[in-house]
Amino acid sequence: MSAHDHHLDGHLPHEPEKATLEGRNKILGFWLFLGAETVLFGTLFAAFIALRHQTLDGPTADHLFELPMVFAATMILLVSSLASVFAVQALHQHKVKPMIVWLIVTILLGLGFLGLEIYEFNTYVSEGHKFRTSAFSSSFYTLVGFHGAHVAFGVLWIGLLIAQIFKKGLTVVTAPKIYVSAIYWHFIDVVWVFIFTVVYLMGKVG
């Protein structure tokens, strides 16, 4: 039960994130939280699907979306997810330096994605697709914006965890934090795959 049991003798177990009951609780609780997040995004998707043709006088999805840029954003986010996989592999091998490098790659790619999204929203607003334009625009910005806010939170969170690793090292207390932040990052990635499909691809063909 105690967090101290395993780093007294100076070496970590193979999966340090699951070495303590606290760690196992954290991982299980986080999966449950992601279940709730799935429902949250599911509802946002449902609202978007119900309202996506209500463009009124504003620009339509077909008119607005530039697939090459969105595709680039998608690739950036997918690669960032890969980077976080490498970070967790480094964690399991107790290689702290490569783990930090991969985590930094993850958040840099996340920042790149956010930059593209801000640029994209900016372009849309200048084309007359504002938050208040239509039901389509409100639901679009809410769904994609919620996702963007999750990415921004993830960047800040993983950034904070990197600082903690520098300070405290890799222990049975910090390992579960890295691990759940990686699950979170994959979840954001999966949500984006659905946004790419439902919002952008269906916007082009539907």
Add this chain to the structure above:
Amino acid sequence: MKEDAALAAHAHTVKRYRGLMDWLTTVDHKKIGILYLIAGGLFFLVGGLEAILIRIQLIKPMNNFVGADTFNQLITMHGTTMIFLAAMPMLFALMNAVIPLQIGARDVAFPFLNSLGFWTFFAGGVLLNISWFAGDIPDAGWTSYVPLAGPTYAGGHGVDYYLMGLQIAGIGTLLGGINFMATIINMRAPGMSFMRMPMFTWAIFITSALIVFAFPVLTVGLVALTFDRLFQANFFETGNGGNTVLWEHVFWVFGHPEVYILILPAFGVISEVISAFSRKRLFGYSSMVFATVLIAFLGFMVWAHHMFTTGLGPVANGLFSIATMLIAVPTGVKIFNWLFTLWGGSISFTSASLFAIGFIPTFVMGGVTGVMLAVAPADFQYHDTYFVVAHFHYVIVGGLIFGIFSGLHYWWPKMFGRILNEKLGKATFWTFFIGFHLTFFIQHFLGLIGMPRRVWTYLPGQGFDTMNAVSTVGAFLMGIGTIIFIINVIVSAANKKPVANDPWEDGRSLEWSIPSPPPEYNFKQLPLVRSYDAWWNEKQKGNAEMPPAEPVGPIHMPSPSILPLIMSIGLFAAALGFMYHHTIIGIVGIVITFACMFTRSVFDDHGFHIEPEEQEKGVHA
């Protein structure tokens, strides 16, 4: 548990609080349970007072006790308060007080989040209720249908209080759901397999799953309506392409599972109480578990039965109608299991047992009207009449509140170390039970002869007068029942007589194997569970206590923390700031909350240890 002595000594430097600060910083599930009970109880009194005012207004035709506006505010606040701020917190009180004890755990999986869940609920509840003092009171009904609740027809900040209050309280509920699922999955004592869990634990496990999968839907609905109202979004603004039926779907996709979130824990309480006071193993335990799971599953499939008259068409109405009727099957299984548990049992009629036995016919009546309402063509006649009001009060008051009263009388000695007075308990039951049926039975007929719900008054000579007067008398009787309960609480608090571990002598589950109230670490040694009804079976074998699953040793405890309270205050301030367009205050509030999250992440909680010598000194809680 085995710990290096030097480290254990080092970890002892954690500051322990006394008095008020102890309650504000506690992460002990037993104390959080008591906080939930006090806060939920207070909101129950507020909601009850609102109900009494509603009934006084309706006591005679063309009454002008309160105006039409006030009446709308009263019904809105009564419904919202009772469901989100009274019923659910009182359930959380029982969950917190009992679940870790029933599964043989020292605490919940996330004690800090448990405290955060309480304080966010409390901040949300206070926010909703200060609307009375701000003079801008929610008045669009507890369902807050649009366009009535939209910016066009509900100016002012009334509905904003509803949206922000529920949003913040909802965070607490979601955290609680996640916490109890993780607790029940990961923290069970050695030998406590899933099919050896007490029925109340099963009910809470399923309820928590419902919370996790239903509450985010409400979150999104509240966000969308908030965006419409504060930032001129167009989710529900039909003029700009929005869709009002979308709100109905979102609200009820959350709202129907919500009624099972309310009733399943009551089913759990009733199962425990009936089994204990019949001195029999619960009849059909595994079918009980299966029925609970099935009810929860079907609960997600039936939301549109609240929308039969919306115009979804005959196919949708037909499907939702049949799905709704299906729920009667697992519910019937439960009813018969309770009856067969009573059958041949050696029943003692304590207050807890009376509430549980009174629950059965009352809930069956609510269920029967539920099946009547599930018939879509007939529902067109009942819709928005007092028949519906009677139905949902039969299942919520006659089901859930009876269950809570039963559970409170049953577990009171375990929670507080004082037993409630049986005479006063029985007086509570009879006044509340008779008052309840007097209030609501007659409302079925009021509805059938055409009295619509949510009207602030009615004309004489329609046959409504006498029945409304009778209903109001019943409401006062329920109020008296509640007052007797409060007197009972005070009397029992004044009574200094200590209570035995197993004061009913027929306790079946692990909570009765430890002192009342339990020490803050609950179990000195985690128990070894060898069967369903573990404690009962050990008693049958002549054992005076549970066999231990571990040697005596230092017990690791989490440190108390003030952060949950500060985080909730931050959210509270942020909500007020955004509502009144003082963006600075809003941002400051959010920053406070995030700063607390930052602090919590950066500074590790090493907790402290309770040594065996201290354990010998006895009860801390």
